[in-house]
Amino acid sequence: MSTSIDNDIGGQSDLLINPFYYISHNITVNLYVMSGILTFGLSTIFTLFLNGYDLGVIFFGFSEINSFSSAVLHIIAHGIFEILGLVISGSIGSTPLYFFYCFF
Structure with missing residues (x-):
């Protein structure tokens, strides 16, 4: 299910390509944006x-x-949901700025 990419120095695997890593990373970034x-x-x-x-x-x-x-x-093929998630998270995270702009 997962493969590794070898780096140029010593041929040791330093990056694990795993779909669960990308899912957890995108969730983490979206939570940070919503913070x-x-x-x-x-x-x-x-x-x-x-x-x-x-x-x-x-x-x-x-x-x-x-x-x-x-x-x-190449980028849109895998990033369409990731970019959409960032836009939605960004709109949630920027809500205080919207309220400040409207009410003050």
Whole structure:
């Protein structure tokens, strides 16, 4: 079910590819983004900025090797639910900023 990727130094496996790892990681990131309710949206803004920056760097690097459309097809294929989850979590985490904007 899971495979490993060997690194270049010594051939030791340092990254385990396991679907449960990705599921638990996405849940952890979404809970961290939703914790913006407690931090007045600061953790939400910080996390969404870093994820957007990382995604931009990945798109740029991949499009340098292949075409931009190829990069979109490779990333969107597995990231459609992940990005949707981040958008929903980001809207939940930024709720205090919305209330501050509307009522003050």
